Amino acid sequence: MSGGGSSLFSGFRVLGLYSSHVPHAIRYHKKHREFYLVTAVGKRFHTYNVNRLGIVAISNSLADDITCVAADRMLVFTATGRLVCAFARNKEVVMRYHGHHHEVRLLLPLGDQLISSDSGGDVIVWDVQGGDVYLRLQFDPETFDVSAMMHPSTYINKVLLGSSQGALQLWNIKTSKLLFTFPGWSSGVTALQQSPAVDVVGIGTATGRIIIHNIRMNETLMGFTQDWGPVCSLAFRTDGAAVVASGSPQGHIAFWDLERRQLVTQLRNAHSTAIAAATFLHGEPLLVTNGADNAIKVWLFDQEGGGARLLRYRQGHSAPPTTIRHHGNDGKNILSAGQDGKLQSFSTVHERFNKSLGHGSVNKKKERKRKKGLLYEELRLPPVTTFSSAAARQSDWDSIVACHRGCPATTTWNYQRSTMGAYHLQPPLPCRDSAATAADITSCGNFAVIGSSCGCVDVYNLQSGLHRGCFGDGKAHSGTVRGVATDTLNHLTLTTGSDGLLKFWRFKSKKLEEELRLNAAPASMVLQRDSGMLAVALDDFMLLVVDIETRRIVRRFSGHHGSITDMTFSPDGRWLITAGMDCTIRTWDLPSGCLVDCFLVAMAPVSVSVSPTGDFLATAHVDSLGVYLWTNQSLCGPVRLRPLPADYQPAVEMLPGVLADEAEHEVTLEEHIDVYQSAEQLGSELVTLSLLPESRWKSLLHLDDIKRRNKPATAPLAPAAAPFFLPTLPGLTPCFAPATAAEQENQSRVLRWGSLAQSSEFTSALEAALDSGSFERPVRLLKDCGPAAISVELTCLIPEGGGSSLRLLAFIHMIDSMLSTGRDFDLAHAYLALFLKLHLRSLSQDANAMVALLRLSLRLETVWAELRSSFDQSLCLLSYAKSALL
Incomplete structure (x- = not known):
């Protein structure tokens, strides 16, 4: 399926x-x-x-x-x-x-x-x-293979081309003419850079030579040679210091003084790989570098002797991570161990909280002496294969233990100081030739349990680094230990090995209590301490879930078609999430014993970890340098999970950050995404308030008080008599324009009947709505009016103000329509209150209006009864919730 x-x-x-x-x-x-x-x-x-x-x-x-x-x-x-x-x-x-x-x-x-x-x-x-x-x-690549390009400063439409054969050519791209050919220096050109001086360029070659050449005079001014191989990049300082920087494939950077023509200083191991590019910021003593080691660094030149120090950087793993685990209880930090030998912490909040704990070293004292001649590679430990961390006592002592590939000793790390710890946990003499393969820190943060390839399981005190015993008589298993775990109260220790046994030990006495024979050799295991569920991955791609209280297998899962690389439990212990070399990430529901979610990824996952808060799933993949975050959608809304059949074929999910370009789709955003549109009214028993400010409707009943309060203390003064203007004729001499006979006839001093009784737009819309039955337009017109304008409009509804009884009836029907739809509930009550205040005496003498008002009164009572019932129910539920919390 x-x-x-x-x-x-x-x-x-x-x-x-x-x-x-x-x-x-x-x-x-x-x-x-x-x-x-x-x-x-x-x-x-x-x-x-x-x-x-x-x-x-x-x-x-x-x-x-x-x-x-x-x-x-x-x-x-x-x-x-x-x-x-x-x-x-x-x-x-x-x-x-x-x-x-x-x-x-x-x-x-x-x-x-x-x-x-x-x-x-x-x-x-x-x-x-x-x-x-x-x-x-x-160009013919056999004779002139373009390897570098540069535009010389002030050379209009000119381009300087360098070749891997060593020659250089200056071209005019506007006229398509070759202006000059430089024979070169018998080595391929790898870098071209304009210097602050006009006509002078820096040329880097494949043999490590750096030539400062004047292209106008075709004269070599000076040259340097770096001993680290080809010149990867060149950069000139432009803040006043005559210095050029050259990068190398080993990650070193050399700085050359152009005035004294000698080496000023050097940055060893600025990057762990080749320098991809180095650039001095214009007019500033800052050098920006990047490399294939997944690092960006900014260097500041403020040291004595022209040296530079690292000002800021962003750095990830230079080789794919192999193990990732969340550190702490807030789920904001992810510890990651990579094939590059580094242990790093990535923050899910902001990149500025990332930190690198560095490489493991054989001896920290010898590491300090490596500047005196010891090789850096001789002091580094192999990459970390597995590690365990605990935040309980990280402020007091080291909180991370790590096992290195092929090393018998286990290293400790301090998370808060971001350094390697003080101890190398050495096993007893019989196990000195074996390698540490499994590690776990107790929930209290005081002890570390280490399993080795010879079958020994030892306990160490993290505060002192001392050995505190081992499980069994010398060896806990007859084969390699594949996993160790301790429960929440440090009463029980669980170990599993390649001999196919799962053993239960008493932590304090180190005695064996019970062992469980498995169907195949286990590959790894993980314990959910809160629920007491232990997940064991077998070499035959089976999954077993063991209850450590009853010490029985409670679930068996099958479905992976490749080795199971890692497992993790959800914080509540309900889901078990597994990753396999079949490129699938599967979620198993423990209460129902079913597979509820499965998806494919392009690269096989090697490690998974769920945050303690359950909001993110973190994954690491083969041949990928990043740590990928997946959102748990069940925390954002309802998710329908159903059991998946055995023949379920999952679809491929794109890794975060590698999604397809939205611009290539021909559909617009509105067509692609179904945007939710809120309804105008939610249910017939609910009401909707208007979005108008309270000043537009709350003060309608108090307009007289507002006018009285705002009345000035002194009467306003009449303005001075304005000058009397008569129309004039154009010309140099002022001349009044006489009125024409037609204008004199049209200028009548008698007002025609009906000129004062003009209807406003609102009253016209109200009369039209009475015939059509739709009162949306008059309501919209009232919404646009201020309190004073609303009072004038309602005053003009009676016959004495130019209105009629028909308009009074129409207004009552408009309020009834607003209450029946449930919209603009606050405006309907405010308009009705002002209407009754102004025209209650006139309405009492109109029989049709009184019938309409009685019908409106019944509707008001019905609406308020429904709202009162809803309010009482909500208040009762809120009181119950508060009492339950207390």
Whole structure:
């Protein structure tokens, strides 16, 4: 049976993705007076403000991964394969440039043109606005393979091209002429950069040479050589210091003094991978770098001797994470261990709360001496395979224990100080040659239980780091320990191993109480301490749920078609969420024993974790550097969960942050999303109030008092007599224009009958509504009037004010219509009160009006009786709820 996507989880966002191997681009916003950094991350690019490194915008997704990024004042240009796209407002694709037949490698904006170069030797000059090809240059990659491009400053319509063969060419893109060819320095050009001085450029080569060359005189001014291989990037300082920076594939950065022609300083291990790009901000002592290690760093040059220090950074895992777990009870922090050997904490609130706990080291004292000659790689521990954390005593001592691949010792980590802890938990002598494979911290935060590959399970005190005993007579299992867990009260310890046994131990006495034989060797296990349910994943892809109170198997689940990589319980213990190498994430309902949700992902999940508050599911995937968050939709509204059949075929859910571009769909947002429209009236027993302010209707009965209070203390003075003006004829000499005979005839001093008894728009609409039966228009006209205007309109309804008894009757029918529909309930009562105050004596003498008023009185009593019943019921329920809470 085929099905849809997940009905329980929806993609929210991804954490820990900041940069790739693509060089960044820097933009300056004149209005904001701020620099912005653009980095490519997969199929999207991110825009950060350099001042805070806060993310400003995320672009829409492209079809392929971005291979090149460039930016000018208005647009951001990206290359994906053979396609070049222009983005406006850091988000939307406004232009696509088709014309390349090979993968685009370089982009260079130049005024109204965009220059792009591909691996096939084509260099195309585009018209940015129209998207037309302005010029196409074709090179033979065997003789001149374009590897770098630069626009020399003040050289109008000139482009300098560097090749992997070593030669350089200066072209005029307007006339399509080759102006000059530089023979080069017998090594491929890897970087070109304009210096602050006109005519002088910096050239980086594949052999590590840095040449400062005057292209106008064709004269080499100076040269340097770095010992770390090819020059990945070049950057010149523009704040007054004559310094050029060069990046290397090892992640080092060298700084060269152009005046003294020597090395000033160097930044070792600025990145753990090659420097993708390094850029000095114009007029500031700040260097921005990014690399393939998924890091963005801003360096400040304020040290003595020209050195730099790290000012701010954003960094994720440089290799895919293998284990993720929520830390703390608020669900706002996720601990992540990756194949790069780092332990990091990602915040679900804001990126500024992220922190890196660093690499594990063999000895912290030796680590301090690595600057004196020891190799950094010799001191690093292998990557973390599994870890456990507890927030109970993290303010007092280390709160994280981690097992490293192939290492017998378990390391401790301090979350609050964001450093490696004080202890290496060494096992006793018989287990010194084995590796730690499982770890768990007790709920009190005082003890750590460690399982090893030789079958030993040891207990350590986290405060002192001392060994406090082991379970069993030497060994707890005859094979590798696959999982350990302790209950909430530290009465019971559970262990499982490759020997296919699940054992129950007394924590204090370390004695075996009972063991349970499993059908196959267990791969992992996880305990939900509040409910006492233990989930065990077997090597035959089966799932077992064991009740640790009765020590019996209560549920068996089958459905995964690959190894089960990780499991997690929901906070209430109702759901068990599992991830497998079959690329599925499944949710099992424990009370019913059924599979209630299942969906596919593009990359196999390796770890899952549900927040203690239950609002997010976090996943880590194969070959992905990010931590993905999924929203639990059951907390946002009702979710219909039903048992899924055994042959259910799940649909693929796109990972958060990798969704398709909405701009490519031809439907509008209104057509794509079913927007909820609120009804005008909810139910016949309810009423709806108007949205008018209270001053428009609440003061209708007190207009006389308001006028009396606002009356001035002294009578207003009459204005001075205005001058008498007569019409004049145009001309140089003033001359009065006499009245014509036609105007004198039309100017009668006798008022015609009916000229004073004119009907207003409201009274006309009221009379028309009496015939049609629809009073929406007169009600709308009254809503637009102020209190004084409403009083005038109602006063003119009686015959003495120019009205008639028919208008009085029509107004009564209008109020009756408003009460029958239930809308504008407050206005209906306010208008009726003022109407009765003004015309009660006239109404008492009209038989038809009295009949209508009696019918209106009955409707008022009925409406108020229904409202009173609803109010009493609500107040009773509220009182009951308050008494229950107390």
